[in-house]
Structure formats: structure tokens, C-alpha cells
Amino acid sequence: MMIELENISRIRNNQSIDLNKITALSYHAFFDLSIKLFEQESKHCLTYFAYKKDKGLQFIMAVADDENHDIILLSHFLKSSEKQELKSLSETIFALHIFESEIHENFGVDFLNHPWLKPVRFAHNRANKKSQISNYPFYAIQSEELHEVGVGPIHAGIIEPGHFRFICNGENVLHLEIQFGWQHRGVEQLFLDKKHNLQRNILAENIAGDTVIGHTSTFVQTMEALADKQVSEQTQIERALALELERIAIHTGDIGALCTDAAYHLGSNVFAILRTLIINFTQFWCGNRFGKSLIRLGGTHLPFTEEFKKELLEVLLKFEKQFNEMAYVTYHLPSIQNRFDFVGTVSQKQARLIGTVGVSARMSQIERDIRVSHPNFAYQKYPYKTITAEKGDVFARFLLKKKEIARSIAWIRNLMDNYQFEASKTEKPNYNLTLQTNKLAISINEAWRGEVCHCAITNEEGNLEHYKITDPSLHNWKALELSLRNVEISDFPINNKSYNLSYCGHDL
């Protein structure tokens, strides 16, 4: 039986669906349909995971459809009595490799002909306990001329653990392999273990320390969808506002960090100072520079008011003036252009192949932006126009960050001019939401790095049965590996910094 594309289950962003309404397919049909779906450029995989259910494994795949602005859900079931073996989709659709690897690691399902079946994060509850960090199967080339350089997991700076292994021919990198799995946090399991929603809310804030707003707002939207709870308009707008502020702050910090790595200390200092302006405003608003405690289930303790609006507009005015001045100098500096241009290029074809999202997709002229393709209420009311760069090199990423900052400021200004904030329009948080039974809810947000996707499933009693987090970094780390092909090893730091991907977002 061949299911036609029109008949498959679809939901909008931030909605829930009955589990039995999700199109259930045989693996054969699932396989064919997936290949058909991903032939289209408007579709990309949000998440693909499995969880233990009844006597087997329930697989769920969520595919973003940019044309219809909704999410396609597909599922198939693998009984434990069957042979735990599936034909790999990654062979045809490489973007799925990381999801299949993850399923393989967690449940021991073999994916036949998987081109790059590697351990993902060495979770405590992985299927094969013999798979250890110490016996990670690194790709190796036997040669007298080549040498390997290993960097990490302990780094010189205060960054997270990750091991980078380069195969080099002199100064040139032939191949880079990145090995994660040093953190063993088990975040997804914690969402099930912690029963109180406030605990989960705080947990969401700590999924990735630099994407507090991105992950927390996705978490609350998922849970609210599960509970069918409508939050006030202003709260939804506040969440989007916080998201944009986070984007401006982190992008500015990244621009500064790139200047540091190019040894341009003037730029590095000035951008660091400018970032402080924005995060200090976030602190003024909610008491935490990274926006912790700002976003809460069902409402907020810290509503945005007209007083904040006045302050924010002043901060933005000051920020924009100084930022533009410094950016003009930095982006026109010949030595900066010389350093960043034509380094670490990822072509559009490569980027599509590996399924990059967010900034890492837009740098190669792929218009992939959840704010445009799957906008939530705030972005429907105040539309955002996405922006792309062309070349996919370090300079493209450097430039894109600057342009996105300008767009975000313009978006915030438009919002400030047209929306009247009042504390009375918001509600207090509600942690005692009753979740609907046998539902699946999915939420996606365009955080500063790219799309954050949370997916939650409830059982018959209305308890969380599975919680799945997909950080944009999971899609994008491969892009860094590709960037380094045939690039000098000394260009690694600027490449790494230009992506600024998350280690803990990967090591959930």
C-alpha cells in the first residue's frame, strides 16, 4: 500500500496531535515516502527518534514543510520480536545520519549500509555498554606522509569538552572528525524523571547555557500545546522579543570573538562591550543576563512594561550607533577581509546534503528560517524577513551575523512602535497544567543558532512518556567538519568560532 503525500498527518507548529492519528507505515513504505519527501528542497528533517512502547520501538519522524508552513509526521513500529535491523535512509539522505546513529546507539537497531555509523553521545542508557569513548572508531588513513593532530577534550580556553581529530598533510587538513559524548548529562531522561513542571522549566533553561531563551520558549510552547493552554498575546510577544535580544547579544559576542581569533583586539574589545549593553538590558528586565527565570509555563512573573520599552529603545539607539561605527571599520578592514575571505567554504549543495539549519544554512543561501516558514503568533503579527549570505565561508558567516543583528533591531523597533505593553495583559505562571492523554506535541523556534525542536509524548495517564530535544548544533556540526576540508589547520579556530556550535546541545 502506497500512502499518498496528501493523506499524511500534518500539524502546525506548537500544536498537538493524537498519537493514533499519526500516519503509521510499514518500514518499507516509510522508507520510500521519506526519500520522496526529501527530494523536495522545501522539506527538511526536524527530528527522527525512537522510544520504547508496548513491545517494541515506536519511530517518529517530523519533517518541516516550508511550503505549507506545517510539520509532517510519520511513524513506523519495530516489534522487539523482529530482527532489530533496518535499511539505512542515510545512504540516500545523508542529513538523517545523526538521527539514525542516535537510534542505533540508544536501542541497538542496526542500520544497514549506514555510511557513517558512529557513537553520538555515549548516554548512560545506551544499548551497547561496550561502546566507550576510549574505543571510538576514528576514521584513519594509513600513510607515512600524513599525521594526526588531536585537540581536546580539554581545551586551552574555557569551553566545553569535545575532541577534534585532524588528519593533516603538513599544514593542510584532509579530514576532521569531531568526537562528542564527554558530558553524559541525560537531559532528556531528566525531563521524565522530574515530575514538577517548574523543575522541568528550569531544566529547559539549562539545556544549553547560551540558548536559554531558545530552549525555554520551545519547552513552554511544547508543554502548553500538550495541555492545550492558550497564553496571552503579550506573553507570546515577550518570548519572541527575548529571543531576538538573545540573538543580538550572542551574534555581537561572536563577532567580537572572531576578531579576537584574527588578533584584531580593537574589534574584539568594542564588540564585547556592546554585547554587555544588550545582556545588561535583559538583566534589567528579568534579573539575569542570559534571560533565566524570564520564560515560565503558562505566563510570566516578569511582564514587559512601557517603562522597559523606553529603556530598551534607548539601549538600542546607543547600541546601534556604536555597533555600526565599529562594524563599518571592522568589515572594511583589508586584513580582516584577507583573513576571513574564502576560508572554510561550504557550498549550498553540501549544506543541503548534511541538512544544516539556521545561520549555518543561511550562510550558503538556503532560506531556512522558522520565523518565516513556521511562524508562531508573534512572527505572524510582526513578520520577519529572512536574510542569507552567498559564499558559505567564514566571511559569509561573519557578515550574516551583522546583518541579522540589524534585522532583529528593526523587528524589535517595529514591535515597540506598534504594540502597547501592559502588565495586566499577562497571567502568572501555571505549573499545574493537566496534560492531555496519548498526545504528541511539537514546537520549533528559530533560536540564534538555528531551529530548536522539542517534541513531547504523553501516555494514557497524561504523564510524559518521551521528551525529545533537538538542538540546531546536532544538524550543524558536520558543516564544521566539511569546512575544514583542504583548509589550513591554523584556520580551524576562526571556522569553529564562526559557527559557534553547542557542545552541550549535542551532548544532551
Added chain:
Amino acid sequence: MISLLLILISSLFFVGIIVKTKAKIAARKMPSVLQPVYDVVRLFKKGAVYSQTTSAIFKMAPLVYFASVFLAVLFIPIGSQKALLSFDGDFVFFAYLLGIGKFMMIIAAMDTGSGFEGMGANREALYSMLVEPAFFILVGSVALFTNNVSFQDLFLHLKLDTNLYYIIGIASIYVFVYIAMVENSRMPVDDPKTHLELTMVHEVMILDNSGFDLALIHIVTWLKFSIYGALISNFIISNSWAIYWQIAAFFGIQLAFSLTVGILEAFKARNKMEKNPQWIIMLSAISIVVFLTVLIITEKIILN
């Protein structure tokens, strides 16, 4: 003796002034011009930690490095002040004294067995090799110009009095400033501030050195800057000036040199690593211009 003292005194302030300049430009505060000196004093009080994979070479290297550069200082005259040591062809000896020190540091870096340090050693060797022709062509040209082959006589007889001679002076100073930058692993070839294992050149080689050894290495950096500053000052200071003018001019030039380094570094990003060799060879090209100018002046080439 006076020239040795002058070089030693000016070396104490050199790195401090560079850092202070950069800090000022980047709107940051910096404790004191003497902070590098305090750091070195602190390091001298500490013991050194040695990796178990290293051998005697690693322990010897900083001392040899220091000794060789210190010996090189003795060959530098300033204005009419004679150098402590001098003989014909001493500038070749001078260049290879610096070379010995560098060679020891390179093999010491390899001795640690670290992949990073090997990479740094490889780069340092390449850049030193490329900068060598610039130094020899330049000093050789000046030697040809003055018909003298020791540093001391060469500078004593260097008189820049006609327009064509100024080309030699200006080009030489330019080349010496950048040779100093390359030799000391400063921008745009290397930057001591960006501590990234994969991008560093000189800094990565000394990652394993600590305490007393590290202090010696820091002092060598000061001395090297001061040596090149002294060489530059010789192109400007005339030995017919009164002695106190010469000393004042020497310090003035050292100050200007360190400020220049600071300013050059503050407003610029570093080179892409693969473009460094090209950039360093440019220095040799300029030296060749000096060489041709000298040939014309000394009428070894007659232009029609």
C-alpha cells in the same frame, strides 16, 4: 659598555610599552609599563616543571637561547659608543648566534613530543629561514656601501647625506622593524595574545616551559626587540652628535619603535598562515631594492 647598558635598560620597558599602547587604543586599562618585569621576577622565584617525556635538551634550551642572544647584544654599537666585541664579519656571527638560540628552542619544542609544539617549531623554522635573506642582503648592502664588514665599523662609517642615501636609510629601517616583528613572533605573522594552539607559532613552542625557564625566554624577547631597536637607531643617530644627545635619541627611537609596534598591532588583523611566507619574502624584496641602490651609488652598476 655604554651601548650594552643602554640596550639592557631599554629592553626592560619595551614589551610593557607595546602592551600599554595596544591597551590604550582598545580602550582597556593596563597596570603598569613594568608589569612584564614584575611577571618575570615572579617567574624567577618559581621552580620549573618538566614533562617526563623531555630530555636534557629541553632543560638546556632556554639557557642556551638566553646566552646566545645576550652574547649577540655585545656586538651592537650605538652611535659613537663602541660595541664590547667586534671583528670583521661579525654580523654573520651575530645572525647565527640568534640562529643557535632559535635552533635550541626548536629542538626543545620537538623534544616535548607534543603535536602542537611540533607544528609551532615547524612554522618558526620556516619563517626564520625566510627572513634570513632579508637580513643578510640588507646588512650586506650596507657593508658594501661603507666598505666595512663589522657592525661597529659599518655603522661608524654610515653617513646618510644625499637624497639617494635616504632610500637606504628608510628602506633599512622598514625592513628592520618587520624583521624584528617576525623574529619576535609578533603581528602580522604571529600574535602572542591569541592563545589558540593551532594558530600559534612561537607561543606554542614554549607551552611546556615554566618558572625560571619561561622567565629567561621572556627576557630574550625583550632583548631581541631592544637589539633591533638599537640597530635601527644606528641608521638615524649620527656619531658626530654629543654623547647625551645620542643617548636621548637612542631612547627616543626605542620608544618610537615600541609605539610603532603597538600601533601596527592594534589596527590590524593577523595574516592568514599560508600568506605569511609571501609576506616575509616581501622583506627580502625590499632588501634587494636597497642592494641595487647601493650598487648604483657605489657605481658598480652604471645607469645610462
